[in-house]
Amino acid sequence: MSETGVRDSLDELKTAAKSSIAEASSLSELADIETTYLGRKGQLTQLLRGVGELPPEERPTFGRLVNEARAGLEQALADRRAALAETEGAQRLRAEALDVTLPGRFYTVGRQHPLSATMDRIKRIFLGLGYEIVDSPEIERYHYNFESLNYPEEHPAMxxxxxxxxxxxxxxxxxxxxxxxxxxxxxQPPLRICTMGRCYRSDEVDATHSHTFHQVDCFAVDEDITFADLKGTLYNFAREMFGPDTQVRFRPDYFPFVEPGAEVAITCVICGGEGCGVCKSTGWLELGGAGMIHPNVFRQVGIDPEQYSGFAFGLGIDRMPMMMYRIDDLRLFLENDIRFLRQV
Ligand SMILES: [Zn+2]
Structure with missing residues (x-):
């Protein structure tokens, strides 16, 4: 190759390389261009290898020209790289920019259902009074639900x-x-047992009645258990649950499984006994039923009623949060309206 030929090749190469560099639109494209021209097997390197074909006196000049071309391309690459880096950096900043004025995402925190919270409180109180909390099936045998509880045949509840x-x-x-x-x-006695959970009755649903409701039932069996023990237990419970000034009222009532039996009421938690809309001006709120376990109940399970006595009471749970939080519609407990459940 003649000197002119080699020089022309060098000029062409420089022109092509510079225009590629100018057109490169990304840093990775630029890196490819660098390899193509300046790499170990790049075009400029190949050209330099051709120096041996030139006459010896022309070699130094050609070598200088190649080195100048290399320096020129390296400079062009560096300039373009700097320009691209700036653009890409700016683009990335734009793409990844955080809008600190955007409102945050709110994560809602779960809360206990008012009935679960009430049952937990009840549980703690009776555990404190020495009761054992047991589970009992919601689908129950006729025998345990009625027969063993001394229900007379033809009782309407059955x-x-x-x-x-x-x-x-x-x-x-x-x-x-x-x-x-x-x-x-x-x-065998002594027994101090407490259970709570859902119960079901075929009832018309309205603000104060539901087919599904919740009860807590406790009973104690031992020698010499008296009605005074029952009263003491319910006084303790009522004061723990509803406040230290709460009074408890017992009025004679009939339940097949107790004798004597009583209806249990507490002083109204809203008016303290003065009379208000919640207690229908009576000053009292009914909680449930209680009494001394009927000897027939003992006989059926083989416990001697001459040796042992016991008391039992069952309280409606749903009414408690209704009174405490002034909820006027029982249906709210089962409807799962999140606005209601969040309040408690
Ligand atoms: Zn009241």
């Missing part, structure tokens, strides 16, 4: 109109009291 029967022998328990015989037939 009617299919009043209760949800699954089969002739199985029904959704109508009261947590069903736990009594289950425990007493397998264990």
């Amino acid at each position: 009617d299919e109109q009043m209760s949800f029967y699954v089969t002739d022998d199985l029904l959704l328990r109508t009261q947590t009291t069903a736990v009594q015989a289950r425990i007493m037939e397998s264990r």
Whole structure:
């Protein structure tokens, strides 16, 4: 190759390289261009290898020209790289920019259902009074729900109109009291047992009635248990639950599984007994039923009523948060309206 030929090749190469560099639109493209011209097997390097074909006197000049071309291209690459880096950096900054004025995402925190919170409080109080908390099935045998509790035949509660029967022998328990015989037939006194949970009755649904409701049932069996023990226990519970000034009222009532039986009421938690809309001006709120366990209940499970006595009471749970939080509609507990559930 003649000197002119080689020089022309060098000029062409420089022109092509510079225009590629100018057109490169990214840093990675630029890196490829660098390899193509200046790399170990690049075009400029190849050209330099051709120096041997030139006459010896022309070699130094050509070598200088190649080195100048290399320096020129390296400079052009560096300039373009700097320009691109600036643009790409600016683009990335723009793309990754944080808008600190955007409102944050709010994560909602779960809360206990008012009924669960109430049941937890009840549980703590009876655990503190020495009771054992047990579970009892919601689908209960007819025997435990009624028969073992001394229900007379033809009692209206046993009617299919009043209760949800699954089969002739199985029904959704109508009261947590069903736990009594289950425990007493397998264990011996002394017993201090408490259970709570859902109960079901075929009731018209309105603001104060539901087919599904919650009860807590406790009973104690030992020698020499008296009605005074029952009263003391319920006084303790009521004051822990509703405040130290709470009074408890017992009025005679009938339940097949107790004798004597009583209706339990507390002084109104809203007006303190003065009379208000919540207590319908009576000053009292009914909580449930109580009494001394009927000897027939003991006999059925093989506990001697001459040796042992016991008391039992069952309280409606749903009314407690209704009174405490002034909730006027029972249906709210089951409807799962998040606006309601968040308040408590
Ligand atoms: Zn009141």
